[in-house]
Amino acid sequence: MSTATVTADQRNVISRMWNDKENRSVIIQIIAFIAILAFFGFMGRNAVLNLEALGKGFSFDFLFQPASYDINQTLIEYDSRSPHLRATIVGIINTLLVAVCGIILATILGFILGVLRLSNNWITNRLAYVYIEYVRNVPVLVHILMVHGFIVHTLPIPKQAINFGDAAFLTNRGLFSPKPLFEPLFWIVFGLFVAGIIFTIWFRRYAKRVQDSTGKQYPVFWISLAAIIGLPFLSYFILGSPIEWQIPYLKGFNFKDGLVIRPEFIALWLALSLYTAAFIGENVRAGILAVNYGQTEAASALGVSRGRTLSLVVIPQALRVIIPPLTSQYLNLTKNSSLAIAIGYMDIVATIGGISLNQTGREMECMIIVLLLYLVISLLISASMNWYNKRIKIVER
Amino acid sequence: MRVTKSAAIAAALSLTALTANAGTLEDVQARGELNCVVTTGLTGFAAPNADGKWEGFDVDFCRAVAAAVLGDGSKVKFVPSTGKTRFTLLNSGEGDILFRNTTETMSRDADLKLSFLPVNYYDGQGFMVNKALGVASAKDLDGASVCIQTGTTTELNLADYFRSNSISYEPVPIETNEEARTNYLAGRCDVYTTDASGLAATRATFEAPGDHVLLPEIISKEPLGGAVRHGDDAWFDIAKWVVNALIDAEELGVNSGNVAELGAAAGNNPSINRLLGTEGDMGAMIGLDKQWAARAISAGGNYAEIFDRNIGPSTAIALERGLNALWKDGGILYSAPIR
Numbered sequence: 001m002s003t004a005t006v007t008a009d010q011r012n013v014i015s016r017m018w019n020d021k022e023n024r025s026v027i028i029q030i031i032a033f034i035a036i037l038a039f040f041g042f043m044g045r046n047a048v049l050n051l052e053a054l055g056k057g058f059s060f061d062f063l064f065q066p067a068s069y070d071i072n073q074t075l076i077e078y079d080s081r082s083p084h085l086r087a088t089i090v091g092i093i094n095t096l097l098v099a100v101c102g103i104i105l106a107t108i109l110g111f112i113l114g115v116l117r118l119s120n121n122w123i124t125n126r127l128a129y130v131y132i133e134y135v136r137n138v139p140v141l142v143h144i145l146m147v148h149g150f151i152v153h154t155l156p157i158p159k160q161a162i163n164f165g166d167a168a169f170l171t172n173r174g175l176f177s178p179k180p181l182f183e184p185l186f187w188i189v190f191g192l193f194v195a196g197i198i199f200t201i202w203f204r205r206y207a208k209r210v211q212d213s214t215g216k217q218y219p220v221f222w223i224s225l226a227a228i229i230g231l232p233f234l235s236y237f238i239l240g241s242p243i244e245w246q247i248p249y250l251k252g253f254n255f256k257d258g259l260v261i262r263p264e265f266i267a268l269w270l271a272l273s274l275y276t277a278a279f280i281g282e283n284v285r286a287g288i289l290a291v292n293y294g295q296t297e298a299a300s301a302l303g304v305s306r307g308r309t310l311s312l313v314v315i316p317q318a319l320r321v322i323i324p325p326l327t328s329q330y331l332n333l334t335k336n337s338s339l340a341i342a343i344g345y346m347d348i349v350a351t352i353g354g355i356s357l358n359q360t361g362r363e364m365e366c367m368i369i370v371l372l373l374y375l376v377i378s379l380l381i382s383a384s385m386n387w388y389n390k391r392i393k394i395v396e397r
Numbered sequence: 398m399r400v401t402k403s404a405a406i407a408a409a410l411s412l413t414a415l416t417a418n419a420g421t422l423e424d425v426q427a428r429g430e431l432n433c434v435v436t437t438g439l440t441g442f443a444a445p446n447a448d449g450k451w452e453g454f455d456v457d458f459c460r461a462v463a464a465a466v467l468g469d470g471s472k473v474k475f476v477p478s479t480g481k482t483r484f485t486l487l488n489s490g491e492g493d494i495l496f497r498n499t500t501e502t503m504s505r506d507a508d509l510k511l512s513f514l515p516v517n518y519y520d521g522q523g524f525m526v527n528k529a530l531g532v533a534s535a536k537d538l539d540g541a542s543v544c545i546q547t548g549t550t551t552e553l554n555l556a557d558y559f560r561s562n563s564i565s566y567e568p569v570p571i572e573t574n575e576e577a578r579t580n581y582l583a584g585r586c587d588v589y590t591t592d593a594s595g596l597a598a599t600r601a602t603f604e605a606p607g608d609h610v611l612l613p614e615i616i617s618k619e620p621l622g623g624a625v626r627h628g629d630d631a632w633f634d635i636a637k638w639v640v641n642a643l644i645d646a647e648e649l650g651v652n653s654g655n656v657a658e659l660g661a662a663a664g665n666n667p668s669i670n671r672l673l674g675t676e677g678d679m680g681a682m683i684g685l686d687k688q689w690a691a692r693a694i695s696a697g698g699n700y701a702e703i704f705d706r707n708i709g710p711s712t713a714i715a716l717e718r719g720l721n722a723l724w725k726d727g728g729i730l731y732s733a734p735i736r
Contacts, residue, residue: 053628054488054510054626054627054628055510055627055628056510068553068556068557069552069553069556069568070555070556070559070566070568071568072567072568072569072570079560080556080557080560081560152579152580152583152584152585153583157584172583172584172585173542173567173585251540252539252540252541253530253538253540253541253542253587254540254541254542254567256540263585341572342572344547344569344570344571344572346570350547350570354481354547354548355481355547355548355552355570357481358480358481358484358547358548359548359552359553360508361484361504361505361508361509361510363485
């Protein structure tokens with residue numbers, strides 16, 4: 001249809017559609033959408049053409065071929081005859097391990113830093129300030145390399161290991177510590193521990209109900225502690241310590257047996273935690289400052305103790321400010337763990353995105369897998385943090 | 398009207414996508430520079446010297462190719478690569494040719510879509526340990542920590558060898574030779590394993606090279622050579638015959654000192670005449686002029702000169718010719734005839 005045949009009526013329709021604000025925005029969005037599709041279509045086509053020109057197909061069959069390489073840190077059974085798929089799973093577990101450990105340590109350190117930053121003590125306050133400014137203004141990769149370099153270059157070799165009571169040994173090849181071997185009776189202790197947690201959840205609700213109706217208060221904290229920690233501990237000793245500790249010993253080049261935490265894991269874990277903690281510290285400080293001081297004063301005017309003011313007035317409100325940026329920090333930490341490649345920690349990037357990619361030459365397939373894995377992990381973290389955020393946010397009426 | 402225009406744009410775009418892969422020789426000549434993928438630094442094979450100029454065995458092969466194609470051995474841009482990035486750099490077109498002590502294997506040839514040039518160094522994988530450990534054989538390495546460059550054939554050989562000998566070990570994966578050196582010297586690992594030539598080259602950079610020994614076991618065949626992308630036969634032929642010409646030159650006694658004289662006029666030896674273009678026109682067959690080989694030889698000398706200057710007995714690396722001697726001297730180095 002050429003423009004010459006457009007009647008005056010039709011032209012009218014077009015101009016009316018364009019002049020209508022809502023229609024116009026729909027048209028613009030459709031055009032933008034088509035442009036984006038065309039762009040990705042072109043990139044995809046280009047990739048396919050180039051792969052074809054090189055004579056390389058696109059297939060995930062390689063995942064079921066033997067990987068042929070060894071991995072030093074494997075939490076599941078793995079050897080060089082296992083397929084690439086299993087190497088990938090080993091990588092995922094290693095990434096999750098360092099991410100979870102990192103998030104826990106970073107959160108604890110971050111909350112401590114945030115509180116120290118608000119301290120009235122000048123020295124404490126300044127020390128926390130200097131720490132935060134130093135750590136968050138140096139790239140995390142530098143921190144990782146520095147911690148790793150420190151461990152490898154300053155800690156002794158296995159033959160001169162730092163000895164902790166003949167049970168644990170610290171060397172530049174990692175921390176060798178006793179490994180718990182669980183005997184059948186141990187599962188009773190574990191069962192009591194789980195029961196303690198369930199009891200605590202029920203008891204807290206019950207105590208709240210009693211307080212709401214009668215005003216009577218139970219020592220909830222101490223009773224919870226006794227249920228979760230005390231009882232399992234007691235049963236552990238009554239049952240005759242049903243955990244056998246396998247002690248590492250020096251044989252030949254290295255320590256044998258026991259549990260080994262390798263320098264690569266320690267370096268990555270510490271560096272990521274220390275780095276992210278600085279950011280979390282600032283989030284925590286912001287959260288606490290966001291709660292008007294008048295509320296604390298009001299609470300003390302009502303005779304509420306300092307501890308209860310903190311736990312019932314300040315923290316619940318501060319959390320609402322802290323949680324959303326905290327989610328971003330958790331995501332950052334998880335994604336930054338991919339820098340593991342710099343020190344040879346065998347995470348997702350080093351296994352499927354590194355050695356498997358290189359030995360099979362399947363760049364496209366491997367990078368797609370790596371991308372999807374990080375996406376899924378990040379979305380899961382986001383989802384659970386959003387769920388938590390929803391729980392603690394102000395209930396609007 | 399509108400349709401034809403967008404179709405033309407699409408066609409033009411897809412054409413540019415395709416032409417990027419055709420005619421490496423034309424690309425290199427138009428650019429006036431050869432992009433050569435080398436290591437990030439392995440003394441004796443490819444490493445920048447104190448003045449920042451690249452030097453080494455692999456580097457000299459790059460220069461020979463540049464001299465044959467561009468007439469000047471200095472017109473090379475060196476693209477440093479790790480064991481992991483080298484093939485991607487070559488296949489994506491960042492590099493025209495790869496000289497990075499790379500082992501030729503069937504899967505690399507067929508699956509990674511590379512075309513391997515004639516072998517320029519016959520190597521094998523060895524182990525280096527500190528003398529103080531008192532290890533005499535690789536079989537004594539049970540429980541050791543082993544530093545290993547990822548993305549190499551050595552990584553796979555190691556897993557196979559230790560598995561078949563039921564030896565347990567801790568692999569310590571690292572990216573570059575320099576990282577391996579630091580980790581090995583700091584005692585993060587007991588053993589460093591890579592090609593024996595690479596071990597000798599690395600050991601030469603230690604403060605006390607005498608404290609470290611190479612174990613007698615050579616656990617693999619590592620035929621090292623250059624490589625180009627699959628699918629450009631004209632470019633492959635040029636690279637292949639430059640390597641052959643350097644080996645042939647040693648056999649014929651042509652070196653950087655006498656190549657100008659021998660190439661000035663035809664002599665009595667037809668083989669030399671063909672090589673240096675004073676008889677026939679071998680260069681035209683690969684799309685170059687008659688003096689292609691003469692230029693390649695004058696860039697860095699023949700095979701023996703390149704070997705001796707970079708890694709030979711008189712250097713710190715002190716490698717013997719061994720398997721890499723000419724076939725008539727008891728080695729297995731052998732060039733197909735240039736005729």
